Amino acid sequence: MPVNAGAVGRMYGPYERYEVSRVKIREFADAVDARATEHRSVEAATAAGFKDLVAPDTFAAVIAQRSEFHVIVDPEVGVDFSKVVHAEERFTHHRPIVAGDVIETVIHIESVTQRAGISMVKTRAELKDATGAPVSTVASTLAVREDA
Amino acid sequence: MPAPRPAFSVLAVGDAIATREVRVTRDSLVRYAGASGDFNPIHYNDVFAVSVGLPGVIAHGMFTMGQAASVVEEWAGAGNVVDYQVRFSRPVPVPNPGEAIVSVTATVGALDEEAKTARIDLAVEVDGQKVLGKAQAVVACG
Numbered sequence: 001m002p003v004n005a006g007a008v009g010r011m012y013g014p015y016e017r018y019e020v021s022r023v024k025i026r027e028f029a030d031a032v033d034a035r036a037t038e039h040r041s042v043e044a045a046t047a048a049g050f051k052d053l054v055a056p057d058t059f060a061a062v063i064a065q066r067s068e069f070h071v072i073v074d075p076e077v078g079v080d081f082s083k084v085v086h087a088e089e090r091f092t093h094h095r096p097i098v099a100g101d102v103i104e105t106v107i108h109i110e111s112v113t114q115r116a117g118i119s120m121v122k123t124r125a126e127l128k129d130a131t132g133a134p135v136s137t138v139a140s141t142l143a144v145r146e147d148a
Numbered sequence: 149m150p151a152p153r154p155a156f157s158v159l160a161v162g163d164a165i166a167t168r169e170v171r172v173t174r175d176s177l178v179r180y181a182g183a184s185g186d187f188n189p190i191h192y193n194d195v196f197a198v199s200v201g202l203p204g205v206i207a208h209g210m211f212t213m214g215q216a217a218s219v220v221e222e223w224a225g226a227g228n229v230v231d232y233q234v235r236f237s238r239p240v241p242v243p244n245p246g247e248a249i250v251s252v253t254a255t256v257g258a259l260d261e262e263a264k265t266a267r268i269d270l271a272v273e274v275d276g277q278k279v280l281g282k283a284q285a286v287v288a289c290g
Contacts, residue, residue, distance in 0.1 A: 024183070027182070027183045028183040028184065028214075030179065030183070031176075031179045031180045031182075031183035031184070031211070031214070032180070032183075032211065032214030032215050032217065032218050033170065033215055033218050034214075034217070034218040034221055034226075035218065035221075035222060036221055036222075036225065036226035038225075038226040038227065039226060045226075048152060048225075048226065048227075050226075050227065054226050054227045056214065056217065056218065056221070056226075057214075057217040057220075057221065057229040057232055057285075058210060058213055058214040058217050058232070061184070061210050061214075062183075062184050062185060065184070065185065065186060065210075066185070082200050083200070085236070085239075086208075086209040086210070086236050087235065087236055088233070088234070088235050088236065089209070089210065089213060089233065089234055089236075090231070090232070090233035090234075091229075091231065091232045091233070092230070092231050093229065093230050093231070093232075096226070096227035139233075
């Protein structure tokens with residue numbers, strides 16, 4: 001079944017806010033082999049001008065994907081998770097994410113396009129900090145196969 | 149938050165700025181799954197991966213994108229990427245036992261004199277085949 005094109009414009013969240021921890025930043029930096037000391041040493045991070053440990057450049061996806069999940073499981077959107085492939089991803093960072101940030105995310109369905117048995121579902125997650133200031137915009141496109 | 153930034157004035161389009169060979173094993177994928185919270189079984193379970201039409205376990209697209217970002221960061225410093233996009237053009241199968249070798253090469257693709265930003269273009273390949281398309285990171289320079 002194709003993805004419901006009528007879902008365009010839907011908005012989800014905010015859900016529970018995401019608290020960025022030093023432990024998670026270090027763990028993520030290790031997992032993507034981001035070698036800068038500012039991911040691991042608070043001293044190095046503050047010396048470089050950050051408030052605390054700074055997250056690697058794709059860490060925002062960890063936060064955004066928790067919201068994208070709500071799109072995938074929405075029965076009115078109709079995404080079959082077993083047929084999903086990640087097609088595109090884009091980050092626009094308004095400022096770096098640092099440990100101690102409390103991030104609130106709202107996600108929008110930007111477009112649903114169908115061609116050759118594949119639905120392309122594009123979402124945009126807006127990440128904001130506790131003061132409401134924008135932190136990152138994460139655009140993600142999922143390709144969903146429509147075959148049986 | 150003013151972090152140290154790469155010097156804009158010395159850059160020229162075409163400059164190779166960083167390169168890395170990433171050796172990817174099942175261990176790498178398990179670590180990324182835990183760090184990211186992405187527990188899709190196609191990234192650790194061969195039986196499941198084959199049942200949905202894949203050749204076997206494949207790397208998370210975001211793992212490969214993240215590893216490529218780390219190559220840019222090695223040159224740019226932490227926290228200086230303002231925009232980063234990729235297309236996932238081909239999956240990266242990760243054998244067991246064994247490893248997949250992802251080669252990442254970063255070059256200066258464009259320079260914006262006004263904004264003092266450099267667009268870094270990434271060639272990300274496995275066995276000579278591109279796995280990320282249109283992989284571009286915009287770096288704030290000083």
